[in-house]
Amino acid sequence: MIKVTNLHKAFTVKDGKTKAKKRIEAVRGISFQVNPGEIYGLLGPNGAGKSTTLRMIATLMQPDQGNIEVCGLDTQKEGEKVRGKLGYLSTDMNVYERFTPRELLRLFGEFQGVDPTIAERRGIYLLEKLQLMDFSDVKMDGLSSGQKQKVSIARALLHDPKVVIFDEPTTGLDVLTAKTVLDLLRVMKSEGRTVIVSTHVMPLVDEICDRVGIIFDGELYGDAPPREILGRYSVRTLDEVFFQLAAGGVR
Amino acid sequence: MKGVGLIFKKEWMEFSKDRRTMFFTFVIPLILFPAIFTMMTKMAQGDSDRRRGQASRIVLNDPGDVVRPLLGADAKNFQLVPAPGGDLKQALRDKEFDLSVDVEADAPGKLQHQEPFTIKAMVDESESSSELALKRLKETMKKQDQAWVQARLEAIKAPKDLPKPSNLVTEKASDLALELSKMLGLFVPYILLIGLYTNAMQHGVYMTAGEKERHTMLSLLSTAIPRSHVIWGKLLATFSIGVLGTVMNVIGMSLGFTLLGHQVAGSEAAAAGATGAAIAPSLSFSSLASPETLGLTLLLLIPLGLFFSSIILVLGTQAKNTREAMTAITPGIFVVVMLGVFSTAPGLEKMAALPYVPVLNVALTIRKLFSHQFVAWQYILAFVMTSGLAAAMAWLSTNILNRESAIFRQ
Numbered sequence: 001m002i003k004v005t006n007l008h009k010a011f012t013v014k015d016g017k018t019k020a021k022k023r024i025e026a027v028r029g030i031s032f033q034v035n036p037g038e039i040y041g042l043l044g045p046n047g048a049g050k051s052t053t054l055r056m057i058a059t060l061m062q063p064d065q066g067n068i069e070v071c072g073l074d075t076q077k078e079g080e081k082v083r084g085k086l087g088y089l090s091t092d093m094n095v096y097e098r099f100t101p102r103e104l105l106r107l108f109g110e111f112q113g114v115d116p117t118i119a120e121r122r123g124i125y126l127l128e129k130l131q132l133m134d135f136s137d138v139k140m141d142g143l144s145s146g147q148k149q150k151v152s153i154a155r156a157l158l159h160d161p162k163v164v165i166f167d168e169p170t171t172g173l174d175v176l177t178a179k180t181v182l183d184l185l186r187v188m189k190s191e192g193r194t195v196i197v198s199t200h201v202m203p204l205v206d207e208i209c210d211r212v213g214i215i216f217d218g219e220l221y222g223d224a225p226p227r228e229i230l231g232r233y234s235v236r237t238l239d240e241v242f243f244q245l246a247a248g249g250v251r
Numbered sequence: 252m253k254g255v256g257l258i259f260k261k262e263w264m265e266f267s268k269d270r271r272t273m274f275f276t277f278v279i280p281l282i283l284f285p286a287i288f289t290m291m292t293k294m295a296q297g298d299s300d301r302r303r304g305q306a307s308r309i310v311l312n313d314p315g316d317v318v319r320p321l322l323g324a325d326a327k328n329f330q331l332v333p334a335p336g337g338d339l340k341q342a343l344r345d346k347e348f349d350l351s352v353d354v355e356a357d358a359p360g361k362l363q364h365q366e367p368f369t370i371k372a373m374v375d376e377s378e379s380s381s382e383l384a385l386k387r388l389k390e391t392m393k394k395q396d397q398a399w400v401q402a403r404l405e406a407i408k409a410p411k412d413l414p415k416p417s418n419l420v421t422e423k424a425s426d427l428a429l430e431l432s433k434m435l436g437l438f439v440p441y442i443l444l445i446g447l448y449t450n451a452m453q454h455g456v457y458m459t460a461g462e463k464e465r466h467t468m469l470s471l472l473s474t475a476i477p478r479s480h481v482i483w484g485k486l487l488a489t490f491s492i493g494v495l496g497t498v499m500n501v502i503g504m505s506l507g508f509t510l511l512g513h514q515v516a517g518s519e520a521a522a523a524g525a526t527g528a529a530i531a532p533s534l535s536f537s538s539l540a541s542p543e544t545l546g547l548t549l550l551l552l553i554p555l556g557l558f559f560s561s562i563i564l565v566l567g568t569q570a571k572n573t574r575e576a577m578t579a580i581t582p583g584i585f586v587v588v589m590l591g592v593f594s595t596a597p598g599l600e601k602m603a604a605l606p607y608v609p610v611l612n613v614a615l616t617i618r619k620l621f622s623h624q625f626v627a628w629q630y631i632l633a634f635v636m637t638s639g640l641a642a643a644m645a646w647l648s649t650n651i652l653n654r655e656s657a658i659f660r661q
Contacts, residue, residue, distance in 0.1 A: 058473055061655050084475035093473075094466035098268035107264070110257050111474040139268075155470060 002034040002057060002163060002194055007066035009052050026052045028218040029066075034194050034211075036162075039185060041209030041226070042198040043238065045246070049218040050198045051090065054167050057196070058088040071162050071194075084112060087161035089152055091168045097141035101132060101151045104140070105158050112159035119158060126154035130180060145172045153181060163194045170201060182208055202238045212238070216245045254476035258484020259491075262458055266492060276450065276496040280503035288507030292514045298379075306330040307384030308348040310339070315359040318352065318370065321395055328387045343375050350374055350384035365403060429623065431512045435505060436621025440614030441591035442504055443552065446497035448587040451560045452580050455489040459567030460576035468658065482564065482649045489560040494552050501548075544620045547630065554637035555613050561644030568651045594618070609636055 009027040014020070027049045034040040044050045055061040057068055059079040068075040070082045096104055102123060109119025127133045130150040135143060140151065149172050157164065166185070170178040185208055188195055199205060205212055206226055214221045214229075222229045226238065233241045267273060308330050313319045322329040335342040339351055351373040355361075358368035372388060375381040404413055462468040471481060563580060570576035594614030599605065600622075606612050612633040619626060651657045 055659075060469065060472060060658070080475050080477055083473060086473075088473040090469065092466055093470045095470075096265060096467055097465070098265050103264070107257075107261055108470075108474065111254075111261075111471075111476050113475055152470070156473075 001036055001069070001071060002040075002196065003067075003069040004033070004053070004057065005031050005067045005069075007031070007053065007056065007068065008064045009049075009056060009061065010064055025218050027056070027063075027215075030215070030218075030220045031066075032213050032220060032223050034196055036194050037189055037192045038210045039189050039195040039197060039208050041205040041212040042196055042215060043200075043202075043205060043212060043222075043242075044198075044215035045242065048215045050215050051092075051167055053215065054088075054090065054165050054196065054198055058086060058165055059083055060088075084159070085162045087156035087159070087164045089156040089166045089169060091171055093152055095140050095143075095148045095151050095155070098139065100137045100139055101127060101143075101154065102136045104151060105154060108155050109158055114159050122158055122160065123154065126157055129184060130154055131177075146174060146177055149173055150177065150180075153184070157184075157188075161193070163196075164188055165196045165198075167198045168200070169197060170199065170204065178204075205238060214238075214241060214245065221245060252480070252483075254480030255483045255487065257476065258471075258481050259487045262485060262488030263491075266454065266488070272453075276492065277499050280496070280500040281506070282503070284500070284503035284507035285510050288511045289514075292511055296514065302380055302383055305380075307350060307380070307387055308332045309384065309388075310334045310348050310351045311354075312352070313354040313358075314356045315354065317358040317362060317368070318354050318392075321391055322352075322388075325391065328391070340373065343373060343381065346378065346380070349378075349381045350388060352388065362399070427512060427516055431508050431515075433622045435508050436618045437595050438504060439501060439548065439621060440594040440617045442500050443497055443548075443555070443617065444587050444591040444594065444610070444614065445584075446500045447493050447552070447556050447559045448563075448583060450493035450496040451489050451556070451563045452577075452584070454492045455485075455560055455563030456567045456570075456573055456576045456580065458485045458489060459564055460570040460573050461567075463570075463658070464572040472658065478652050479649045482568070482652045483645070486557070486560055486564055486645055486648065489563060490553075490556045493560060494556040497552065497556070498549065547620055547625070548617050551613055551616060551630075551634060551637070554634060554641045555610070557641035558610075558637055558644060561641055561648055564648040565644055565651060568648055568657055590614070600624075606632055607636075609640055613637055 007027050007030040008025070010023050010025045012021050012023050015022055030049075030053060032040070042050050042053065052061065056063050057070065057075065059075045059082050062076060071085050073082050073085070075082050095101075099107070105123035105126070106116065106119060109116065109123065114122070124133070124136075127136050130153060132147060132150050132154070135147060140148060143151070149169075153166075153169065156166070164185075169181050169185075173181065182204065185195060185197065189208075189210075197204075197209065209226060211224060212226050212229055213223045222232075222241070224232070229238065229241060230236065233244055235241055235244065306327060306329055309322060309332065311319060311322060311331050312334070319331070322331060332348050334351075335347050342348065343351060353371040353373075355369045355371075361368040370392065372385055374385045400414055401411065404411060459468075462471065472478060562583065566579040567576045570579060590610055591614075593599070594611060600615060600619060605615050606629045612629065616626075616630050616633045619629070
């Protein structure tokens with residue numbers, strides 16, 4: 001389970017022209033909860049605060065204010081334990097191109113404290129699931145970007161995490177592979193894992209998310225099943241919710 | 252500390268996948284130094300042999316014909332050539348001849364009256380052929396002077412040893428091995444400083460700023476391994492690759508010096524009429540640097556390597572990409588080169604404050620080790636001081652990696 005309470009995060013940036021320092025509130029008082037066996041969709045335009053929120057949950061960043069619990073653990077106090085229970089994938093991540101997928105998974109298994117035999121077995125399972133077994137011993141600098149993305153997904157899931165955070169998981173993937181990833185997410189849901197998916201692809205949200213939160217200007221809107229949000233904003237698609245939020249009328 | 256070991260293993264695995272870099276880091280120094288030293292010695296020896304085989308061209312002005320018969324009789328070493336027209340000094344600089352010799356006109360008379368006469372020689376000291384001609388002239392005149400003195404002594408029936416009231420017998424306290432060892436001691440700190448820094452730079456940047464640039468750092472930080480372990484693992488990997496590469500440089504250089512020693516010993520033996528092989532085997536690698544010297548030098552590399560590696564990691568972790576890291580780190584090369592050059596300066600060991608100057612005290616200590624002048628307190632001071640600096644920099648780099656601003660710089 002993930003429980004986010006009154007989360008705040010600000011950054012200080014330098015103005016290119018005036019050189020003056022400016023404080024930007026990236027996340028402003030966000031609260032939500034994702035339960036086991038649930039897929040939560042985190043939506044929002046670029047720079048809305050999605051990735052910052054996800055990074056804070058993944059313990060890569062510390063909140064200025066507020067509290068995050070992952071599987072009952074405080075992310076600020078027990079970061080290492082949290083990361084052991086969490087599988088994180090973002091668009092900022094790439095694979096080690098000098099390794100083969102098998103080598104990489106074996107290594108990350110060790111990083112996450114997984115028994116080598118179990119890591120090997122799970123690695124093969126994931127590579128098969130992601131249709132990457134034929135490339136398991138190919139150096140990754142020879143793989144396509146989609147294949148690398150699949151390896152990253154396998155890397156994030158290798159230690160059998162209770163909580164999965166996928167930031168734009170289908171970026172760079174063809175339709176078939178994207179479907180494979182979605183199927184994998186469904187399997188994770190059926191296994192009772194807690195899943196957060198951040199995406200721009202609205203049909204994906206409709207298809208797999210149980211609940212959706214829309215982050216806009218650092219604040220969270222919605223936090224309800226997709227159908228309920230559409231009804232709440234009297235629109236037909238989630239894209240239209242975006243437009244309304246951008247217009248500032250129905251927040 | 253398992254995380255440190257895992258990161259260390261990962262870095263070495265990644266490094267070992269790059270065969271070309273491994274070859275250049277570990278194998279090339281073993282080939283390069285011996286090859287360079289052998290080539291340099293062969294070239295120098297070839298040049299020297301060529302010059303020795305040629306007679307020196309002498310422009311002789313000897314109105315009394317005192318020196319002419321001496322030089323004329325030694326065709327192997329001297330060739331008398333006519334004086335060129337124009338400026339004699341310029342002609343000498345233009346290598347039209349090797350030495351100009353002017354014997355005073357009254358030389359026969361002075362010789363007869365047992366008075367010293369003057370021989371003026373014009374030499375171009377910037378030319379080895381001219382210097383060799385002067386050396387040959389001096390040797391010839393020395394022999395002739397002895398013959399004249401003996402003749403005079405015989406004429407007055409004086410004992411032969413009259414002009415030699417004492418005999419100076421010298422015994423060498425050092426040998427060729429010590430001389431070469433001292434020379435090696437001059438170069439080793441230079442090679443160590445530059446080798447450690449550049450090796451650490453190359454690999455440290457790859458492991459820090461390079462990881463950010465390749466977008467792999469986040470996947471590493473999203474694992475259960477603590478950040479401090481990530482940085483310590485990287486530090487140890489940078490350090491070990493850097494030190495190993497540098498050790499290869501030192502071994503390569505020592506092998507080069509051993510080869511040089513063999514060649515020098517060989518020529519000395521040949522000059523002495525013995526065979527080179529009789530002397531050369533006594534000059535081994537261990538006679539240049541004893542196991543104690545090598546051991547103590549390697550021990551000093553630990554704090555020095557860690558210090559350099561930590562500097563690289565501090566700068567590399569702060570940079571957002573390899574280019575930015577290299578821009579920050581490259582000026583350090585000039586500083587290290589300057590320190591390296593300074594460490595080869597003669598008389599450096601006489602500077603009283605040097606044992607207290609960080610980094611340079613390591614150079615001084617190594618130099619003394621190779622000169623067989625080990626000073627325990629200086630060694631300990633250099634070790635402790637460098638270890639302290641290394642620890643401070645390592646602490647700083649760990650703190651930087653904990654900063655969000657360092658990880659998420661775009």
